[in-house]
Amino acid sequence: MIAVNGKKVEFTEFPNGELNLNHKSIDVLANSDSATNVGFKFENNTDLIKLMFVKRYLDQLKIKTTSLSISYMPYSRMDRSENGSPFTLKYVAQFINELGFSEIEVYEPHSDVTTALLNRVQPNFINFNLINLVKRIVRFDENKDYLMFPDAGASKRYSRMKAKNVLVGHKHRDFETGEIKGLELVGDISGASGRQVIIVDDLSSRGGTFVHSSKKLREHGFSNVFLLVAHAENTIFKGELFNHIDTVFTTDSILTEQNNWENKKYESKLKVYNI
Structure with missing residues (x-):
């Protein structure tokens, strides 16, 4: 367009x-x-x-x-x-x-x-503005809640996104297929039980990385897992993302199908901001 x-x-x-x-x-x-x-x-x-x-x-x-x-x-x-x-x-x-x-x-x-x-x-870099908005909406507690970057690339990109509690994901992939086989969390998670976490990255397709991240985070006791991505492709509706993330916050930079009738069932778990 x-x-x-x-x-x-x-x-x-x-x-x-x-x-x-x-x-x-x-x-x-x-x-x-x-x-x-x-x-x-x-x-x-x-x-x-x-x-x-x-x-x-x-x-x-x-x-x-x-x-x-x-x-x-x-x-x-x-x-x-x-x-x-x-x-x-x-x-x-x-x-x-x-x-x-x-x-x-x-x-x-x-x-x-x-x-x-x-x-x-x-x-x-609009995520630096959006993160403040997302924090207000989810009532993020700076002393208790967490930010998570799903890989080293996201951690480097958003290193200026300060927070007291930060986790970084380390993915294990099958080098031949590219499939994610597992994910480890790097950081202090001793106080994670019952807390909220916002995963931050720039782009989501089907959301496989974020599904693995959410599963691992919930294993460690996080009660609410949110996702902020500046760009989301229409394929986010095709995978399991909304089964594992409480709310996805994104923009309409790519997304076009959020108002299609078959995707309206995700309306309560999706917040789209105009670019």
Whole structure:
């Protein structure tokens, strides 16, 4: 989905599948000196073509300053080349750079590679704001309750997210299949019984890591397990996540299917904030 100055840009399709940009849905003045913002929510690969059409049309109108806000950087998982595999994130970043935005904002980048690859980029780590909101909602006791980072990567990313009680997960994977076989908790859990814990990470797909984390946390006596992830894919509804997490707090940076009738049963266990 593409928006210009907060208004969704409309597209139709020709019979052969080619996109037709409805330029009347873009409310800007030609030759304008006013700053124009393009919002980019990646829902499928077609959105990259839509982004190109919108930016080139704004160039045609001679809009001088055009910024880009990316709710979730697509292909963030492919942030390296291993054994000759395609460096897909690099290719997508190059594509965006070539569009020539005056500045780029990326919400909760998956790794430092994203910000290294994009030109004139400013990361927006929204979890540092959301955690305060979540703490208020669950009535988090700073002296007794816990934060948990499910792996070393999350622990490093959110090292500035201070808390008196912090746990870090250490996952055991089957290297051939990638399946999580177990998880250990690193940290002082002597006072865990009957306490609350908020798991914090940037991204959830089916939520397997968080299911394993919750199981281990409850084994140690935690009464309530919450999850904060900046980005949640629609696949969170396909796994066992909601059977193990009391409430999932996330944003609509990727999520689109939370209001589908078959997913409404999770409404009481899901809180979605507008990006």
